[in-house]
Amino acid sequence: MMNLYSGTTDPFSHRCRIVLFEKGMDFEVIDVDLYNKPEDIAVINPYNRVPVLVDRDLVLYESNIINEYIDERFPHPQLMPPDPIMRARARQLLHTFEQELFSNIPALEASGKGIEKVRSAVRDHLIQLAPIFTKQKFMLGDEFSMLDVAIAPLLWRLEHYGIELPKAASSLMKYAERIFSRQGFIDALTPSEKVMRR
Numbered sequence: 001m002m003n004l005y006s007g008t009t010d011p012f013s014h015r016c017r018i019v020l021f022e023k024g025m026d027f028e029v030i031d032v033d034l035y036n037k038p039e040d041i042a043v044i045n046p047y048n049r050v051p052v053l054v055d056r057d058l059v060l061y062e063s064n065i066i067n068e069y070i071d072e073r074f075p076h077p078q079l080m081p082p083d084p085i086m087r088a089r090a091r092q093l094l095h096t097f098e099q100e101l102f103s104n105i106p107a108l109e110a111s112g113k114g115i116e117k118v119r120s121a122v123r124d125h126l127i128q129l130a131p132i133f134t135k136q137k138f139m140l141g142d143e144f145s146m147l148d149v150a151i152a153p154l155l156w157r158l159e160h161y162g163i164e165l166p167k168a169a170s171s172l173m174k175y176a177e178r179i180f181s182r183q184g185f186i187d188a189l190t191p192s193e194k195v196m197r198r
């Protein structure tokens with residue numbers, strides 16, 4: 001059985017929990033208190049961070065790498081596109097999300113000096129994505145994919161991070177609600193995440 005070491009409020013761990021629940025497979029989530037991190041995390045991940053996936057002898061860290069492994073081990077429903085060109089594009093977009101959006105997570109969580117600049121950088125990038133959802137249901141088309149998994153934890157935390165989107169981005173918020181209503185997404189939420197949105 002796979003074991004996922006997961007932070008109860010951590011957006012990166014949230015991504016891996018979504019994939020595990022979407023696949024409906026057998027796994028165990030081990031809650032890690034980031035304010036009192038057990039020493040074994042540093043032993044299994046040289047960067048001393050969560051999430052970490054342990055599958056027998058295999059130990060993986062980095063949420064997107066973990067998620068691609070789970071997707072390949074349990075291909076139903078497949079979350080990465082089957083076609084190599086589309087898959088390469090999906091990986092490129094995953095990288096863009098890390099660079100433009102998720103690199104801001106530490107600053108959003110610390111909420112210190114300069115936070116407004118960070119909030120508006122994230123807001124601007126999300127506004128740019130909004131037109132996609134006037135034409136299609138999900139990021140890559142009409143099927144839920146790894147791209148939706150990757151961005152969902154940020155969309156869930158917008159209010160929590162003090163980011164308000166303008167009316168012009170309402171298609172993006174409708175898209176977010178489409179993800180939030182999925183059973184896999186609901187089941188993946190921890191009690192601390194459930195209370196992040198009203």
Ligand SMILES: N[C@@H](CCC(=O)N[C@@H](CS)C(=O)NCC(=O)O)C(=O)O
Nearest residue numbers: 010012034048049050051062063064
């Ligand atoms: N790029 C990594 C980021 C993981 C990460 O930054 N995890 C943070 C939680 S947000 C962590 O474990 N930090 C260690 C700590 O707070 O002590 C991923 O995608 O998995």
